[in-house]
Amino acid sequence: MKYTVIGAGAMGYRYGVLLQEVAGLDVDFVDTWAPNVDAVREQGGVYVSRDHVDRHLVPINLSTPEEYEGHPDVWILFVKQMQLDDVLARCAHLFGPDQYLFTAMNGMGHLDKVRRYFPDEHIVAGTALIATVLNGPGDVDFIGAPGAGTMHMVNATEQPDETTRAIERDFRAADLNPELTRNLNGTLMAKVIFNSVVNTLCTMFTSTMGQYAAYDGADEITRTLVDEAYDACERAGIELIMSRQEEVDSVNYVSKVGNPLHYPSMYQDFSKGRPTEVDYINGYIAKLGRENGYTCHVHEFVTRQMHLAEAMRDAKAAAVAERSQQVAAPQEAVPQEAPVAA
Template sequence: MKFTVVGSGAMGLRYGVLLQEAGNQVDFVDTWEPHVEKMREQGGVYVSRDHQDRELVPVNVYYPEEYKGDPDCYIFFTKQMQLADVLKRCHAFFKPTQYAFTCMNGMGHVEKLLNYFAPEKLIAGTALVATVLNGPGDVDFIGARGAGTMNLANYTEKPDDFTHKLVTELEKAQFNPTLTTNFKGTLMAKVVFNSVVNTLCTMFEMTMGEYAAYKGADDMSRQLINEAYDVCERAGVKMINTRQEELDSVNYVSKVANPLHYPSMYQDMHNYRPTEVDFINGYLVKLGKENDYAARTHAFLTHEVHLAELQKQKELKTNQAKQEA
């Protein structure tokens, strides 16, 4: 199959590189100039696994304005707040016959993608896999080959032939996909997962394993999971996991699969970038308000992350002033 990854950061590179290794033709499109130029200079991207065995993997990378490819499927992995602008820059090469597939964190991307792709061409999912972009042209796949799992569903909840072919290619690339027919419930399971692990690890600057090792972690996780599930029930979302299964997922990924991993929200905060908290905990708050429910814990955490962002921006300005002095 032919894929084009739009948003070639940590997760975009992981999906694209592994699909390429599985025998597919893959192009990469990105808007971050230092990243694109570094990969062109190197002739590809340096890929490590758990900080070891670093090797250069050849990739074809383009800016949106110069891309002329015709893939079967686009894979979108931008940050939520960047997606609208990226889609606008890419829309000239989208065609009605092409599919859109995404496993982006948070919620808000589906509505934006539907402005460019027909409902029957949209497939979305969630990925429980850890990846770190060390810098321009340098990515680290966390976990052994074949580690991690993912779920995906058609927006129409009616899998077609292309969907099954996509699942086959994802299986070859060892993403361990599970196809469901519950679109919103599938996506919300990862929102709830991230609303616990991403947010708390970011606030306290710790790995997933360090959080899970805290004796009060289960109580904290349950409070956030229960409040999120209360929101989803009021919104009529049928979740793919029970509350206990969601807690079990948090613990397994944190303690067994990726205990040394700092979540993507932490990476954004640490590198002075805006976080996606409004599309994770903030989304649950918004969905709750729409259904006459106050998700107070998630609202409090959303404010806490924004306060931390303000402090990080203050720190950045201080560091810049010291360098200029």
């Protein structure tokens, strides 16, 4: 099948390049970030590294939504939650009734937006425990050995069809290690809960996943956040695909063994001055609790803490910029007093 990736960022590049280079499939890319599009065109492709080494150029076909003329069988969507409405609107003229869409974006809320353009029968959602870093425009770093990482995928109808199974086969050929489930909300929320621990805490405390997991009290913090999220899900009637202990074990394994040197995507956004997706992760868990008569005190607090960290970051950046302008501004001449006659 032919694929087109919407959102040539860290994960978009990872999926698209592996499908093209490892599985040998026809892949295009669509992106709205002008510096990224310009860099790829100037370079003739995207630079790909693995664990910071073996940097090499992979030729790709990258267009803006307005320029793209292809017609894929499947769209792969990896866009930040805050940008999704705008990106989908710009791509709307490209969508056809015969096409499917797969997305494994972080957080929750994106399916409601995707459903404006695709029926549930043609939506395949998923999660990805696959570490990747976007170094800059046209430059991506795959973290972990080839074949590292896992992912889940599930039809929005919870009934996999032949196209879904074909996507699964292609993802498996690309070493993405897909696992097909039949539980939509339980699958997606398992990753949201994972991210509510690792992404948010590693960002607030500027740590790698391994550094967080090595802290003596990490297991207790993890269990507190996991238990509160599971309590909210139970009240909402959502059955998770993992037990509470399996969720804790997943956080530990991925942090200590899978990607101990990795800074999560939320940290990458935060460190580059961008808004984080905390409202779609911890904030979503807190909202789910409120809607079902349960207060997620810790997730509410962590969400506000993350926004406080963003506000302090922005205030410091503004102060630095103001000082820089003052230093760069030309100094006015100080008038000299006339000499006094003797």
